[in-house]
Amino acid sequence: MYPTSSQRKYWTFSNEQEIQALRLKQNQDYIEKHGADMDPQTRLHFFLTPEEERLLLKQYELHLRDFCKRFDPPMPRCIIGTAFHYFKRFYLHNSPMDFHPKEILATCVYLSCKVEEFNVSIGQFVGNIKGDRLKAMDIILSNELLLMQQLNYYLTVHNPYRPIEGFLIDIKTRCSMANPERLRPGIDEFVDKTFLTDACLLYSPSQIALAAVLHAASKEQENLDSYVTESLFHSAQNKLPVLVEAVRKIRTMVRILDFPPKDRVKAIEKKLDKCRNQENNPDSQIYKQRMKKMMCEEDDIDLDSSYHLAATDSSIDGSLMNISQS
Known part of the structure; x- marks a missing residue:
């Protein structure tokens, strides 16, 4: 998708x-x-x-x-x-x-x-x-x-959460790692940090998800390199360098994350x-006057609609009478 x-x-x-x-x-x-x-x-x-x-x-x-x-x-x-x-x-x-x-x-x-x-x-x-x-x-x-x-x-x-679930299921199926669920805390922590970077504007959800899984695995002293090369990309080795570079950059963005x-x-x-633009400041007089003007314009529109409806009441009643007589 x-x-x-x-x-x-x-x-x-x-x-x-x-x-x-x-x-x-x-x-x-x-x-x-x-x-x-x-x-x-x-x-x-x-x-x-x-x-x-x-x-x-x-x-x-x-x-x-x-x-x-x-x-x-x-x-x-x-x-x-x-x-x-x-x-x-x-x-x-x-x-x-x-x-x-x-x-x-x-x-x-x-x-x-x-x-x-x-x-x-x-x-x-x-x-x-x-x-x-x-x-x-x-x-x-x-x-x-x-x-x-x-x-x-x-x-x-499209967030990285669904790809993460897919990777964890795949690791359980095709990898010999004991209890892959223990990776979740590290994965969640990593993904939370990616949102404080521009990673979501630069990389696909699956790339961010894989970076999170590999980061969490390294924290648990687990090596998933063979899983990536032999299981995930066994039949698409030409795509591997691009993925490796993307994962490396995502992990770097998280590592050098700074707080103001x-x-x-x-x-x-x-x-x-x-x-700041006072026209968009709810505390400013300019904003309050603009909102008041908009509300008055809306009220005028409602009054006009009511007038037109009242003016056509007789024709509506006539139509209803015709329907009832037919």
């Missing part, structure tokens, strides 16, 4: 440079739009740099992971994976200065619950959010359509409060 999926076609990239170029473009486009009247030095101090955006998004990826892990009722792991995909995809085409990550984060998880058929109401969902839950509900529901639009409505996500310094992130968030 993955080779013919929208994920493979539209959301899997050739290299990290391609991803960084997309993120850099969003940063530059936002600054050009909102800082047209500023000199270069003022722009530098007022707006977030690409590096500051990177650190900010990394911090909110940690928040996303923690929110999902403490969610009540407990979430299936596939929801966490799908939410991470949505979050990363959204910020390939948007700057965090335009849409604050704390608001998009919750919307990504909520949409993921729907797509993965985890049946929780919006009331249950915001019950897991600290603070003003009514406000959180409004923000999530307001951003849901925006998120789907920015994902181009490609909502199906908390004091640096606090400074970035203070800077973001000043340079």
